[in-house]
Structures are given as structure tokens and as C-alpha cells.
């Protein structure tokens with residue numbers, strides 16, 4: 111038996127731009143999983159891949175090795191009466207689609223075992239939002255995950271020691287080492303979790319625009335093609351939509367604040383038009399792929415009905431209770447969310463119409479408020495964020511602020527207010543063209559189909 115290569119030798123190969131052999135990739139992923147690689151080596155690996163890239167075969171090998179760092183869920187014994195469907199996004203700000211879409215799909219007859227992530231770089235994380243609920247357990251064993259999915263139709267949890275553990279560790283290091291925006295690392299991170307969850311069809315939401323992980327439209331397209339091709343080669347039916355992240359999808363951002371926005375939409379108390387439109391589009395893609403609808407308009411009709419009837423809200427409440435969260439999440443939500451100690455309006459320096467914003471900057475302002483992390487063990491503050499965020503096309507002046515800032519203390523409030531002022535593009539004219547939310551659909555090429 112040949113000895114495992116030394117990690118520093120493998121790192122040197124990638125640093126120098128060489129193609130890694132399968133054995134080298136397996137050895138690194140084993141080291142990430144069993145703890146024999148330290149965080150510095152993981153950071154060096156992530157940076158070498160970020161700078162040197164990986165070719166398609168290395169990306170596939172990394173994805174499969176990360177999937178196999180834990181177990182792959184086998185659903186056959188459950189004999190579920192509906193398809194196993196899943197969705198994942200490459201990350202955005204105010205992007206709570208997973209929280210809205212998963213219960214809508216469950217209410218339409220799908221089963222959704224969704225392995226999600228925490229905040230990554232400037233983007234928010236589904237798990238951080240759910241953990242704003244006291245008691246919510248996002249780390250569960252496979253038996254519990256399967257039971258919750260069987261009983262409620264969905265479970266939104268994280269990578270764990272059993273499911274894609276290599277991603278849990280690599281993800282935390284990438285978050286704080288400026289190594290998020292890498293096509294092979296994003297692909298392996300997302301698909302290792304999705305393949306481990308054992309779903310039958312997946313839709314990928316690949317963001318483009320100022321708040322996307324990859325802001326360049328060509329890079330977003332390449333990422334979408336890579337995700338769909340690697341998923342297909344790994345046997346998972348997948349398609350992708352390239353969608354706009356040129357403003358947050360909700361007018362409230364921050365962990366508890368976004369969760370509150372989703373609860374309002376589920377309960378029919380408020381509208382978040384961008385969030386709903388995108389959820390319907392991605393949901394229609396999945397419902398059609400999973401055989402739950404005859405086509406796009408049938409799927410959209412069913413999803414809307416699931417929302418309007420309260421069936422989606424009921425699914426969400428059951429999942430939260432089953433995973434240790436409150437049993438009265440809709441009825442007594444104010445009891446569960448502590449407000450931030452300080453709330454203040456931030457006004458633009460001049461009156462005018464918002465024509466654009468630097469969404470990445472808004473995301474980083476959220477991180478500095480405490481909604482995200484600057485080192486892997488940091489605990490996020492669920493209370494902080496922005497509400498009443500001005501949208502593109504909105505007029506701001508001395509009466510209408512850019513947003514309300516929710517902060518833990520005065521220093522972070524002032525810092526976030528400054529960042530926010532610098533993030534908005536404001537002009538005199540009032541007319542505004544509609545920006546498309548859905549840019550392009552990416553399907554597997556004939557030679558790739560799963």
C-alpha cells in the first residue's frame with residue numbers, strides 16, 4: 111500500500127497550478143473530515159483552488175469525495191408517496207426563498223430534505239435564520255431527519271458529522287478566508303450536501319448582480335453549467351436558473367428579521383413580491399421535474415393555492431416544532447424574537463430615486479452588525495439588520511429613509527448607517543425600468559442528462 115501524500119505536498123501542487131490526482135483530493139478531504147488537517151491547511155487549500163481553479167474532472171472528484179465524507183441517505187425503505195425535491199442558491203442577501211419554497215412544495219405533495227448552509231461571505235444563511243427560533247435544532251442525525259421529512263414533508267438542517275461533514279468544516283473556513291467565490295468550491299460545497307440528502311430532482315438558483323458571489327454574468331453562467339453538469343454526472347436530475355441579485359429579495363434583512371418576513375408571507379399578512387415570484391418560478395421548475403404538475407402554470411397555481419390556503423404555513427409550523435423550535439411560531443411570534451436594543455432611521459445624503467445598490471456592501475454591513483461572522487466560532491446576533499429597506503425605483507428624501515437599522519450598540523449602528531449610505535445609487539429622475547428577476551434557464555446538455 112502506498113503512503114498517503116503529505117498535505118503540504120498536495121497543497122504545493124495546487125498552489126503551482128497542477129491538476130490534482132484523485133488520490134490527492136481524497137487524501138485532503140479525508141484530512142478535512144477526520145481533523146488531521148488543521149484550519150491553516152484547509153485555508154491554504156481553499157485559497158489555492160480559488161486562485162488556480164480545478165478542471166471538470168477534479169471538480170467532480172472533489173464533489174464526490176465530499177459527498178462520501180459522510181453517508182448518503184437512502185429513502186427506499188420509507189416508500190414515500192411523493193418525489194424528493196430540493197433547491198439551493200449560490201447565496202444572496204435577503205434571499206429567504208428556501209424558507210418559503212420548502213413548505214410550499216411539501217404542501218403540494220413533495221418531500222424536501224434540505225441541507226442548507228450558514229452565512230457565507232457577505233451572503234446570509236438559511237440555518238442562521240432558522241436558528242433565530244429558540245430551540246431549533248439544525249444538526250440532527252439521519253434517522254431524525256428522515257422521520258421529520260416523512261411526517262411533515264420537509265426538514266431544513268445543516269451538514270453534520272454524518273452528512274457531508276467535509277463541507278461543514280471547509281465552509282466555515284471559506285467564510286472567513288475570502289475563498290467563497292470559486293466555481294469548483296461552490297460546486298462541491300452545494301452538490302456534496304444535495305447528493306448526500308438523496309433527492310431526485312434539484313433546482314439551482316445561481317445569482318448574478320452586485321450581491322452575487324460571482325458578480326460577472328459570464329462567471330455566473332459558467333457556474334450554472336458546472337453545477338448542472340456535475341450533478342448530472344453524479345446521477346442527480348438538475349437544472350439551474352440564473353437570477354438577479356441586484357437588490358435584496360426582501361425589504362427586511364438580518365436573521366430574525368428575514369424569518370419574520372417569511373412568516374408574514376406564509377401567514378398571508380404581508381407581501382414580498384420578489385421573494386414570492388422567485389419562489390414560484392423555482393417551485394414550478396421542481397414541481398414539473400418531480401411530476402407533481404403538468405406544466406408551469408399548473409405548478410404555479412398549485413403553489414399559490416398551498417400558500418393561500420395556509421397549508422404551507424401549517425407545514426412550516428410542523429417542521430419547526432418537530433425540530434425543537436416553538437410550537438406556536440405563528441400565533442405568538444413576537445415572544446420568540448427579541449428586538450435589537452437600538453433602532454434608527456438612516457437617510458440618504460440627497461433626495462432622489464434609487465436606481466441601484468451595491469448589495470455586497472449591504473451584506474458586509476450586515477456582517478459587521480453581527481448578523482454574520484468574521485471568525486468561524488462567532489455566534490451571530492439574530493436581532494440585527496435592516497428593515498423598510500428602500501427598493502430600486504423608490505423615492506428617498508428627508509421623510510423616506512433608506513432603511514431602519516437594528517443594532518446591538520451605537521458604534522455598530524453608526525458604522526452600518528455609513529455603509530448603507532454608500533451602498534445606494536440615487537438620481538434625480540423618477541422613471542425606472544423594470545429589472546428582470548429571471549435571466550436564463552440552464553438545463554443539462556444532451557450528453558450530460560442524469
Ligand code: URA
Nearest residue numbers: 200201227296299300
Ligand atoms: N451555498 C453553499 O452551500 N455553498 C457555497 O459554496 C455557496 C452557497
